[in-house]
C-alpha cells in the first residue's frame with residue numbers, strides 16, 4: 500500500500516457512463532490517494548476521503564514523502580543499476596590519478612604477485628584485473644562485479660588475451676562462491692567522505708570469507724582528512740548573490756539560501772591549497788585488516804588546527820587518502836591522495852559550510868570532533884556531525900562560537 504499524488508494537471512471526474520461492475524473514484528490534481536491494490540497495469544483500486552474506486556494509474560505518481568521502508572535498505576537496484584551504465588564506469592576510468600594509482604601498485608608488486616590468487620572486488624570493466632594479468636603473472640584473478648557491466652567485462656578480458664588468468668564472477672561478492680581463498684583482495688571501494696555508499700562493508704565481508712591468513716588488503720589503510728578553509732567563491736555565489744541582484748535587496752532570501760545550500764555537504768568542491776587555513780590532518784584512520792563491519796556504525800575523530808594565516812573561516816573540507824602496503828617487506832607503501840595538494844580526482848573534495856563566515860586570526864585554534872554515523876535504515880548513507888570551537892592562544896582565553904553543526908551526508 501502506498502501514497503500517490505495525482506500527476507494530472509486537469510481535475511479528473513469519473514462518472515459511471517453505464518452500469519458496470521467497476522466503481523470509478525473521483526479525484527483532483529494534487530489529491531493524495533491511498534493505493535490499496537494495483538489490480539492491473541492501467542487501473543488501481545484506491546481510496547480518497549473514505550471512498551474507494553478504480554483510478555487510472557497513468558495519472559498518479561509515488562508520493563516522495565512516502566518512503567516505503569520495506570524497500571531494500573541497500574537500494575541495490577538503483578545502486579547497481581547506475582554502475583551498469585558506462586557513464587559511471589567512464590567517470591572512474593577517466594580519473595587518471597585513481598586508475599594510475601592502482602596500475603602503479605600492480606607494477607611495483609609485479610614480482611611478488613607471481614603465482615598469487617587475486618580477488619578484484621567490484622571490478623567494473625575489469626581494468627584492475629587486466630592490470631594484474633598484463634603487468635604481473637598471478638596464478639588467477641577473480642574479477643567480481645554485481646552490475647550488468649560484468650556481461651561486457653568478460654568480452655574485455657577475452658579481447659585483451661587474459662582469459663587464462665582472469666575469471667569474471669557476476670553477482671554480489673557477499674553471495675558468490677569463489678574457487679577458493681585469495682592471497683590479495685584488491686578493490687576500489689572508496690566513496691565521498693571515504694565511506695559514502697558503504698561498499699567498504701562488502702569488502703570487509705569478502706575479506707573475512709575469502710582472504711587467506713596473512714593475505715594482503717589493497718588498499719591496506721585509509722584516512723579521512725579534514726581542514727578548516729575559506730570558500731569565498733561558493734559563499735558569494737550562493738549567499739552573497741542575494742545582497743543586491745540587479746540593484747534589488749533580496750537579503751530576505753538568505754535564510755532560505757542557508758538551509759538550501761549550506762545544510763548539506765557540497766560533494767563537487769575543488770579546494771584550492773591557498774584556501775586551507777591550517778595544515779590538514781587525518782581525523783579517522785582505518786586499518787583494512789583489522790577493521791570490523793560493526794566499527795562502521797559510528798566513527799569518531801578529533802582535531803585541533805592552529806590557524807596559520809588570518810582569513811575567513813567558511814567551513815571544513817574533507818577528502819581521503821588510501822595506502823597500498825608493499826607485498827615485499829621494507830618496500831615503499833604507495834598512496835592515492837584525493838586532497839587539494841594532489842592531482843584532482845573524480846571524487847574532488849567535500850565542503851561542509853558553516854552557518855556564517857567567521858574571521859580568524861593567525862595563531863587561533865579550531866578544535867573539536869567529527870562523527871560519522873551510519874544511517875540505521877538506509878545502509879549506504881551516513882550523517883556527518885562536526886562539533887568545533889575557536890579559541891585564541893592569547894591570554895584573553897575568549898572562546899568564539901562553539902556550536903554543533905549537524906551536516907548530513909545523505
Ligand SMILES: NC(=[NH2+])NCCC[C@H]1O[C@@H](n2cnc3c(N)ncnc32)[C@H](O)[C@@H]1O
Nearest residue numbers: 582621623644645646671672687688689701
Ligand atoms: N569506489 C566507488 N565508490 N565505486 C567504484 C567501484 C564500484 C564498483 O563495484 C561494484 N560493486 C559494489 N559493491 C559490490 C558488491 N558487493 N559485489 C560486487 N560488486 C560490487 C559496483 O557495481 C561498481 O561497478
